[in-house]
Amino acid sequence: MGRSPCCEKVGLKKGPWTPEEDKQLLAYIEENGHGSWHALPAKAGLQRCGKSCRLRWTNYLRPDIKRGKFSQQEEQTIIQLHALLGNRWSAIANHLPKRTDNEIKNYWNTHIKKRLAKMGIDPVTHKPNTDALGCPTKNSPNLSHIAQWESARLEAEARLVRESKLLQCNSSNTLKLPKNRAQPSSLPCLDVLKAWQSLCNNNNNNMYGTMIAMDDLESPTSTLNFHDIGLYKENLVLPSTSATTTCVPGHKSWKYFAKQKNPVEENNITVPVSGSEGGSWIESVVPSLNNVVVEAHHLNNDVELFYDDDDQNYANMNDKLAGDVNFEEISQSYWDSTLVNLVNSDPYLF
DNA sequence: AAAATCCACAACCGCCACACG
């Protein structure tokens, strides 16, 4: 409740950290771990509040932070994710390995936001600016590639929204949400299914527009977000085990991480996915307040495939990988020789 | 050369959610 009392104590140092303080904090954490941030400053001999120490560590001192200029790829990812997630910087940071939310937020505010504005794109809505009559503003006619891309995206969005609106939510399709997830007051269930099927049937790899389209089914601030479907198209290329290497139809680059687990019979709107290889696949789409969890159960092999952004599976997995391995670069041989053992040996990867 | 302004980014603030007793 309320503000942490540690920051109100007098006599604690504020402002920029000195190299000596950094060294002290680093040395303490490397030796003892951070433990309770509240208790850390006293133990480490720092005249700082725990909160300040935590921020310094997470935003600056942590060894797994990549600093320096953002690449074009990273910048594009930020723009795309921002269009989907808004100012949820920590969620965006989860998709940019080694970048902190603070860094991304700063980069957005100082670079990207201004650039989008210059291109005639509203950085909040990601839509082209228009005047009161709905005409493009003076910046809009010279749309860059990004602007054109945004425009195409919006067209796709509008089309999918129209299609989705044709379906009514079937009240019998009440979803049983996982624990600790807030349940929206109403869920456009059939829209969810439609979205998922649309994704599954989409062969042109242009998933992004589809995802965004689903994001705004109800309103610009819809609680139903499909951002988690497909965001990992490029990241999730880990082959799953044994015979269960089936991908979502139409997305052959998608391969799932797998672990042994009994089939789960709840949480399901079940959507049989035609065209999948290997038999009894059930795809479950579980919308929640801020995300969509996608589960896939292979009933024959008793394997559950699962991904869930909120649980940060990829971040966890990323931590497990030796070195700076980009998921895109993982080969079948690397899986066979290394990763499969890792997965099988650690049930807590998920 | 000095002052003013701009800019990038580190750091802080205040609120919220959650765990726990």
Added chain:
DNA sequence: TCGTGTGGCGGTTGTGGATTT
């Protein structure tokens, strides 16, 4: 169920260097 401590998040401010006037 409630109160409290704690960590996390997003918005905002502060600071120092770079650039412009």
